[in-house]
Amino acid sequence: MIVHPGDLVRWNDEDLQVVAVRATYTTLRNAEMGEDLEVLNADLAERGEPATVRSTTDVLDLGVLDELPPADRKVVDVWLEELDRLSDLLEAGTKKTPAYQVTVDNVNRRLGTDYNAIKVTRQLAALDEFGVAGLLDRRRFGMADRPRSTQDPRLIEAIVSAMDGQTRASTGTADRLIWMVERDLETRYGKGAVDVPSRATVYRLMERLEAGRHTFGTARTRRTTANQPSHVFGNRTGMRPGEQVLIDTTPMEILVDCDGEQVRPDLTILLDECSRSVPGAIVTIGTRSIDLVVLLARALVPYAYRPEGVRANRRNIAQAWVGDDDLIAQRFEDARDAQQYIFPETITTDRGASYVSRHFTDACRTLGISLNLAAAYTPTQKAKIERMFRTIKNRFTQYVVSFLGESADMRGDERFPTDRLLTLEQLQELLEDWIAAIWQNRPHGSLRDPRHPKFKLSPNQMVSAYRQAVPELLIPLTADHYIALLPKKWRGIHHYGVNLDLRRYDSEALGNLRNKRSPDRRHAGQWPIHVDPYNPMIVWLQLEDEFIPLSWRSPYSNMPMADEIWRIARAQAAVRGEEAPTNDDLNEVLRRFMSTGNKSLTSRERKRAKSNMTDPLGITNQLATLSPASTDSEREIAPTSSDDSTEEAASSWPVAPPFGLTRQAEGTE
Incomplete structure (x- = not known):
């Protein structure tokens, strides 16, 4: 609206009269105080209001008037016209009481009502406070003040x-x-x-x-x-990818096979607030501080930069869902390589023990990453990652064969055989494949163009757009950095290699290190071995700044049908259960007898044995007589006696009935 000298302008909630309008400022006068005020035209245009429009509500009432039924619109129009005439009467010097009575008489005549003069006072107050809507019956339109509670x-x-x-x-x-x-x-x-x-x-x-x-x-x-906070929710996103990264852990609603046992794993992810990218994710059985360091290693070293043993192990595991289709396998590999690299400058964590541990804080400090601790019991400070967990459950976890449901009342009664469950290594690679191939290339609802809301970007596209607008030189960590961040175990080097978790690892590069003690006296001469929790096929021996790969030397690793045979063996072991007999008691029986030997005979037992040996009817005495092919040693076993009665008895009774060996005796007759 154009304001001329003499008009009224509302400034700082006061109606001031315009005295003079200049190029850069305007002079306003307070009629009551008699003071002049000079205000810049730019400030007046930004914060001033024309006094002819009482408030913003008057402008909004234009829409209300259009939506009114004809009868209600007539009421508003009549009151507005009569109140304008009332203003003219008052300016002409008419007393307030007769002016109000003239106004209410005109309203009653035009609307057929029987209001008194008090109604005019109320309508003026309602018009000043509520605008045009105040002229209507506010109770009909739900605008009336609620009655105060009458309760104590x-x-x-x-x-x-x-x-x-x-x-x-x-x-x-x-x-x-x-x-x-x-x-x-x-x-x-x-x-x-x-x-x-x-x-x-x-x-x-x-x-x-x-x-x-x-x-x-x-x-x-x-x-x-x-x-939830009572104030307006914040919308912090970060100015660029990696500026604000969230990390959190949650139990997954599935079961996995871990050494023949059905266990529920934990999921830990990193989420970039700016692009909604997931730089890294791991599944573990209980989350320790060293697992968080492994997560940093997988996030900071892209898939293409990791050691070759990691890539080969991933291909071996992925055969379970890729099969022999090399095209599909290559597409997954390309998706892994195409995932945008993001370096987390600041990581926001909760106050869990693993997040404030020495291992994780030292790793972040070494890598130049700042840590922000969220307030206690305030998950709203990491609301985006909490929402991401639900997305992973809806789009990934619920499709796993052993899905348990969100809570006990949503859980079915189906029981899953252990041999059907995914292993922890399979779940890890499946999750990373899903993130790289599906999530990173899926348009996200929070990445909308504000001018074209139907246009959405995927996390990879969002990062690419940022890098195009503001180029950044990002040099990912190398394979050696990846190995250096992996957990370290101390083991001795034997003539056959290294024994680690019941596996033997060896390499031609060990050379003269076999059976040698490490110069590190703090670990009793053992050597540092770096282990990837998700790759049991290879470990790395650290020699100062060099890492020597050691391969798992298993005679069954390349055996035909090895995977099938071990799967059947694990299934049979699971069926037997931990309480299945191991025949240790039978082994103990054998060992006790072998260690003690036969029981010594008493004097009475010796006399009885001697008597049996001299008995002509004894079975042992018949063997020498009935076996013509007996050897000299067998004859020596037979008892000898100088007694004539014994020799006579032996000749009289070639066969001693009723004992056995009768068929041979019948053959001799």
């Missing part, structure tokens, strides 16, 4: 206090909450001091006060809602 404020305070106390407690019923309110009122003010209305009225009052609190809902939702 102490009762309302007690109900609100009881609801606040349920934030961390288990969910109860409304009856329990009412009992808690009554007990609180009785304790604080005495019995009967506060009037408690009927139970139905208290229910309605609680329903109005409980809105949004989830007092009688799930405890998890109630705690989450209580942690």
